[in-house]
Amino acid sequence: MVHREFDAYDYRSDGSFVPAHYAFDGDGGRGFTVRRDGRVVLELGPGYRLLRVRECGICSTDLARHHLPFPLPQVIGHEVLAVGDDGRRYVVEINASHAARGVAHDCAFCRAGLPTHCPERVTLGIHDLPGGFGPWILAPIAACLPVPDAVPDAAAVLVEPLAAALHAVRTVAPRAGERIAVLGARRLGMLVVAALAAVRDRSAPGQRFHVAAIVRDGRLDALAKALGADEVHVAPFAGPTPAFDVVIDTTGAPSGLDEAVRLARREVHLKSTHGQPAGGLLHLTELVVDELAIAPLGDPMAWRGRRVAWLAAAPPPPPLVAAAEVVGADAGTAAAHFARARTGLPRADVAVVDSCAQIDAAIRPFADRHDPLVAPRGRILLHPRFAAPACSPLLQAVVGRGLRLTSSRCGDFHDALQLLVAEPALRGVGDHLVSHRFPAASLPHAFAAAGRRDCIKAVVVHGDADG
Numbered sequence: 048m049v050h051r052e053f054d055a056y057d058y059r060s061d062g063s064f065v066p067a068h069y070a071f072d073g074d075g076g077r078g079f080t081v082r083r084d085g086r087v088v089l090e091l092g093p094g095y096r097l098l099r100v101r102e103c104g105i106c107s108t109d110l111a112r113h114h115l116p117f118p119l120p121q122v123i124g125h126e127v128l129a130v131g132d133d134g135r136r137y138v139v140e141i142n143a144s145h146a147a148r149g150v151a152h153d154c155a156f157c158r159a160g161l162p163t164h165c166p167e168r169v170t171l172g173i174h175d176l177p178g179g180f181g182p183w184i185l186a187p188i189a190a191c192l193p194v195p196d197a198v199p200d201a202a203a204v205l206v207e208p209l210a211a212a213l214h215a216v217r218t219v220a221p222r223a224g225e226r227i228a229v230l231g232a233r234r235l236g237m238l239v240v241a242a243l244a245a246v247r248d249r250s251a252p253g254q255r256f257h258v259a260a261i262v263r264d265g266r267l268d269a270l271a272k273a274l275g276a277d278e279v280h281v282a283p284f285a286g287p288t289p290a291f292d293v294v295i296d297t298t299g300a301p302s303g304l305d306e307a308v309r310l311a312r313r314e315v316h317l318k319s320t321h322g323q324p325a326g327g328l329l330h331l332t333e334l335v336v337d338e339l340a341i342a343p344l345g346d347p348m349a350w351r352g353r354r355v356a357w358l359a360a361a362p363p364p365p366p367l368v369a370a371a372e373v374v375g376a377d378a379g380t381a382a383a384h385f386a387r388a389r390t391g392l393p394r395a396d397v398a399v400v401d402s403c404a405q406i407d408a409a410i411r412p413f414a415d416r417h418d419p420l421v422a423p424r425g426r427i428l429l430h431p432r433f434a435a436p437a438c439s440p441l442l443q444a445v446v447g448r449g450l451r452l453t454s455s456r457c458g459d460f461h462d463a464l465q466l467l468v469a470e471p472a473l474r475g476v477g478d479h480l481v482s483h484r485f486p487a488a489s490l491p492h493a494f495a496a497a498g499r500r501d502c503i504k505a506v507v508v509h510g511d512a513d514g
């Protein structure tokens with residue numbers, strides 16, 4: 048049995064921090080009890096281990112935490128570099144899914160290799176599980192990855208957002224000669240620039256692509272170039288508007304999406320969630336949470352053998368009906384149908400729609416629960432008769448010129464660690480990006496500083512005396 052007591056700051060729904068006294072009791076086999084000021088606040092099942100936090104980064108999700116639909120108060124912080132009782136350094140994948148805990152399960156999402164979409168997960172420092180702004184965490188056992196010796200602390204503490212950045216790069220899959228732009232290159236955006244540059248530098252000479260950063264603050268020009276950008280543009284643009292094949296929107300602002308659509312030829316990739324309607328859609332944040340894509344229907348027969356929710360008024364082509372599991376109905380009826388699937392995910396692979404309301408319904412068909420119609424990383428396909436409203440340049444571009452919208456949320460830590468080991472230039476990313484460091488005892492001060500314009504990335508550092 049492990050017993051560990053410590054003091055940590057709780058984050059409250061009004062955005063303030065208050066000190067609390069925590070106790071963790073239990074072990075990996077039987078589970079842990081978490082107490083705050085003597086009262087039980089969380090019972091965790093098996094599959095966790097105790098780690099001492101060394102450093103924890105502050106990101107936009109933390110700064111916007113009071114807008115997210117998870118209970119408060121909580122010890123937040125999810126960009127963690129920690130040390131085990133074996134003395135090794137670890138980074139921690141934040142989703143405590145069945146797979147991450149290494150427990151026996153019958154979960155369709157964990158079995159399908161989508162543990163970051165496990166419906167029963169709690170999330171380190173975001174949803175229930177006490178986070179890295181406290182000196183100790185309970186980490187899912189299979190989610191603790193040892194940090195290779197070659198990777199310095201300053202880069203290791205960025206593995207969580209770097210993995211998310213790299214996942215965006217993998218999703219857009221840059222092609223030879225393309226120009227890939229990062230819109231709003233700043234805290235997360237600069238990591239996307241660094242990930243793009245590392246992937247570019249590792250590709251064969253004939254497969255190289257160009258990395259562009261679009262910033263609002265001209266002083267970020269040198270930083271973007273130091274991280275490997277081939278070109279930096281300051282918006283609003285002084286000369287002619289540049290064009291790119293792919294624009295990765297990291298602005299976290301509804302207006303960013305419209306600008307990305309204006310600048311992108313092939314694809315817009317949405318990397319941030321702001322909780323607000325944008326692009327004519329209500330549930331854009333949920334689209335990113337589920338990592339969905341919006342694209343033209345194209346050849347319906349590309350979906351033979353798949354689960355197709357056909358919401359559009361025009362009937363599905365008979366050859367598709369013969370070759371796929373097609374349910375022609377409203378989103379709620381289709382979702383209920385696919386929820387009964389005995390194999391694979393209990394969701395549709397794609398939904399075919401002809402209106403904005405159907406897109407929103409495909410993302411969240413039920414008003415009273417979160418169950419989506421479309422599977423994580425699935426697609427919403429716009430029927431040729433889709434009537435794109437004037438208020439949505441995004442949907443007009445999808446229908447009018449075949450633009451695709453893709454999105455992504457978390458990333459693969461193995462992928463990020465491998466790239467850090469392989470690319471010496473990327474290992475310096477922390478030295479470029481981390482502009483402020485604060486002792487954990489100054490957390491409220493660190494938070495205030497992290498939200499200011501002069502701060503790119505702030506990191507909270509725990510002393511060995513804590514706990």
Ligand SMILES: [Zn+2]
Nearest residue numbers: 106108126208
């Ligand atoms: Zn983060």
Ligand SMILES: [Zn+2]
Nearest residue numbers: 145154157165
């Ligand atoms: Zn699961």
